[in-house]
Amino acid sequence: MEIYVCFKALPDFEQVFPDDWNQFTLGTDLDYAGRILGSFDESALEIGLRLKDKLLFSGEAARCTALTLSRRLPAFISRSLFAAGFDEVVQLDADVEFNPEETARLLSDFLKSAPPGMVLAGLQAGFADSGAVPALIACRLGLPFFSCVESIEPLDGMAEIKRSVDSEYRIVKARPPFVAAVGNSPVSTLRAATLRHQLSCGNKKPKALPADSAPPISALHFQARDERRETTMLPAESSADAAIMILKALGGFS
Amino acid sequence: MESSALVQALAELIGEDQVSSDPAVLRECSRDYIGFRQYERGDGKFWEPKAACVAWPRNSVEVSSLLAFLNANGADAAPRTGGSCVSLGSEPVEGGVIVDGSRMNELIELNEKDLFVTASCGVSLEYLENYLNNRGWTTGHFPQSLPMAQIGGLVATRSIGQFSTLYGGIEDMVLGLEAVLPDGRIIKIKNVPRRSAGPDLRQIFIGSEGAIGFITQVSLKIFRYAPENRWMGAFGIDTMHKGLDALREIMSAGWHPAVLRLHDPVEMERDFGNIAPEGNCILLVIAEGPKALAAATGEGVKEILKGFGAADLGARPVQRWLIHRNDVCGRLDHFDYYKMGAVADTCEISATWSKIGEIYDAVLERLPQESESLVVVSGHSSHSYTTGTNIYFSFGAMVDKAENARPIYMNIVRVIMEETLKRGGSIAHHHGSGKYRTQWMPQEHGSSYILLEKIKEALDPNRIMNKGVLLKIEE
Ligand SMILES: Cc1cc2nc3c(=O)[nH]c(=O)nc-3n(C[C@H](O)[C@H](O)[C@H](O)COP(=O)(O)OP(=O)(O)OC[C@H]3O[C@@H](n4cnc5c(N)ncnc54)[C@H](O)[C@@H]3O)c2cc1C
Numbered sequence: 171m172e173i174y175v176c177f178k179a180l181p182d183f184e185q186v187f188p189d190d191w192n193q194f195t196l197g198t199d200l201d202y203a204g205r206i207l208g209s210f211d212e213s214a215l216e217i218g219l220r221l222k223d224k225l226l227f228s229g230e231a232a233r234c235t236a237l238t239l240s241r242r243l244p245a246f247i248s249r250s251l252f253a254a255g256f257d258e259v260v261q262l263d264a265d266v267e268f269n270p271e272e273t274a275r276l277l278s279d280f281l282k283s284a285p286p287g288m289v290l291a292g293l294q295a296g297f298a299d300s301g302a303v304p305a306l307i308a309c310r311l312g313l314p315f316f317s318c319v320e321s322i323e324p325l326d327g328m329a330e331i332k333r334s335v336d337s338e339y340r341i342v343k344a345r346p347p348f349v350a351a352v353g354n355s356p357v358s359t360l361r362a363a364t365l366r367h368q369l370s371c372g373n374k375k376p377k378a379l380p381a382d383s384a385p386p387i388s389a390l391h392f393q394a395r396d397e398r399r400e401t402t403m404l405p406a407e408s409s410a411d412a413a414i415m416i417l418k419a420l421g422g423f424s
Numbered sequence: 425m426e427s428s429a430l431v432q433a434l435a436e437l438i439g440e441d442q443v444s445s446d447p448a449v450l451r452e453c454s455r456d457y458i459g460f461r462q463y464e465r466g467d468g469k470f471w472e473p474k475a476a477c478v479a480w481p482r483n484s485v486e487v488s489s490l491l492a493f494l495n496a497n498g499a500d501a502a503p504r505t506g507g508s509c510v511s512l513g514s515e516p517v518e519g520g521v522i523v524d525g526s527r528m529n530e531l532i533e534l535n536e537k538d539l540f541v542t543a544s545c546g547v548s549l550e551y552l553e554n555y556l557n558n559r560g561w562t563t564g565h566f567p568q569s570l571p572m573a574q575i576g577g578l579v580a581t582r583s584i585g586q587f588s589t590l591y592g593g594i595e596d597m598v599l600g601l602e603a604v605l606p607d608g609r610i611i612k613i614k615n616v617p618r619r620s621a622g623p624d625l626r627q628i629f630i631g632s633e634g635a636i637g638f639i640t641q642v643s644l645k646i647f648r649y650a651p652e653n654r655w656m657g658a659f660g661i662d663t664m665h666k667g668l669d670a671l672r673e674i675m676s677a678g679w680h681p682a683v684l685r686l687h688d689p690v691e692m693e694r695d696f697g698n699i700a701p702e703g704n705c706i707l708l709v710i711a712e713g714p715k716a717l718a719a720a721t722g723e724g725v726k727e728i729l730k731g732f733g734a735a736d737l738g739a740r741p742v743q744r745w746l747i748h749r750n751d752v753c754g755r756l757d758h759f760d761y762y763k764m765g766a767v768a769d770t771c772e773i774s775a776t777w778s779k780i781g782e783i784y785d786a787v788l789e790r791l792p793q794e795s796e797s798l799v800v801v802s803g804h805s806s807h808s809y810t811t812g813t814n815i816y817f818s819f820g821a822m823v824d825k826a827e828n829a830r831p832i833y834m835n836i837v838r839v840i841m842e843e844t845l846k847r848g849g850s851i852a853h854h855h856g857s858g859k860y861r862t863q864w865m866p867q868e869h870g871s872s873y874i875l876l877e878k879i880k881e882a883l884d885p886n887r888i889m890n891k892g893v894l895l896k897i898e899e
Contacts, residue, residue, distance in 0.1 A: 182697065185744055185748060187740075187743065187744070187747075201699055202696075202697055202740040202744055203744065204698065205698070244693060244697075244698040245698070245702055246690075246693040362765070362799040362822065363799065364798060364799055364822065365791070365792040365795075365798045365801065366796065
């Protein structure tokens, strides 16, 4: 079984200076902020590895490939992916931002040329990303698509997919290939590999492949909105008191 | 003495509201942030010793009557203020009393003529620093635990701040102090700029870790606060050894930037967004003081670094570090490492220039061999002197169950201690001995260890004060 996990190394937005937020453009240099894995992607990567472990344990063949479309993949991220158990890290050599169709085109072009399997991705890369890429990949590949996935278990050549939709769980059985977008999964962190294992992975490097991306979108404009909320501490003794104060403030009591 | 009788006697002595034996309060007041305790707590295990009670004296006189009573009754006392200790130093002894100075939080005097501030032991450093900043002054003391630590603990641990290369460690900042001896005597060391009247008695208490008395009041030097004059720069440098050589060159040339930090390639990638060329270390510099001096210092340091082939990375990595350097304090009780299944911490040592690089190499080589579940080890130098520097190792290792967190952790610490001692370095640069490094203290001090024993014997003959720190407990 081939397992592909699409991921994106995002700028660590918590580290971005307020000044950069206020005058954000596509070209703003955020390199100083460092890059991290988005939380949904991190879940997807770990779920992919757990699937691989379970398949191997039950005697089936399994391979995990981590796939990213980015020129900016920090070496420590690719190293930790190899050390965690990915057989291959593929880096498509293009930087595409704010263009989900183009991202999906390039990722699915690669997937079309690779042996078929399960394709996992985080529901949304970062908060500024569209969340549309996984579904667009499924459309381009003509594969079934499952969103809001929490876990995937192998099941006799099939997969049991647990989804969290409208505050209820739905369990679906599907035969790969398919595309799954991982959402709020309890599996939230990529496993840490021991240093010995990291060292044993030697100097494995991501496989860099050319990607003929369209020119970057130039017509994007960002505007910082200076919106603040006034906050007041209610001098209430209890929640009932607080409720009455709020109602009064809203004109609910005469 | 029976636990309940002890609690009652203390309540009568300093007031009922000033004493508690509530298990939740005791747990809170026994907390220490050493890595394996964080893991254990994450796992719902509370294995720290259980004190009989915690007592919160409100002034030196109450501390005096408390200690005198405990001393007369042979009850153990564990001093504490901010509770940010990371070395088991603020954990109580089973059945003992936690003497918590955090309610002694009076800012006593700001003397702008003689340039010092006097504060009670429970004044939080962050509060004090903000108070001073608003009036154009600073203590110059910026440990990462600034939002947590209080004056008593900062002095008792011989702490150091991130701007130490200019302002020094706490030992350079304390002008005078007041402390209470175990027999209840209140002693005061006066505020003078310098004197030649015998050994410097302040230093007996600075770093005493609660083992000989309770520090009640401290006078600290103050400096002009002018952050607008800061010069900042970050540099990539290709190896740790070259970086250490560069630090030595900067220090020996006579420059005193406030911040001079050299992070190894692992930290450059992980904590600084991989902004330097791959495999490089990153060196952060902040110079401050009068504008002309800050600028000259910055440019002087830059010139030296140029000679080492350092890549100029601009000021942004430093600005980022400055904003986020203490963020970890807010996450300590989130059990992030426990959730990852890991025990993690830091361990700081120091040595002369000729040995420090060897220690760094030896630790990085030995740890992966001797700690099977190690996932990361890195190091940085953050406090430099003309004669040498420190290395602050960070490590993380996977743990299968809470019982194993401590042995896995101590196995890592052991390697760092051994490699340091082998080369004549110091096993504790600024977190103190606490109770976890005590076993190595005889080797740390060699023939002068006896002085520590004698001081303890003279000042705390009944050995009631913070048993287990600094000195090995006699069987
Ligand atoms: C996130 C984090 C970052 C840190 N960064 C730094 C750093 O940059 N530099 C640094 O030096 N340390 C650092 N530390 C360690 C710690 O903050 C310092 O040791 C600090 O000085 C402890 O102060 P406290 O008030 O919290 O003391 P506590 O934790 O309350 O006590 C520490 C020790 O001092 C003794 N003690 C406390 N109060 C008194 C008193 N009034 N009289 C006598 N003995 C007393 C205690 O018995 C104990 O042994 C860090 C800790 C954390 C958790």
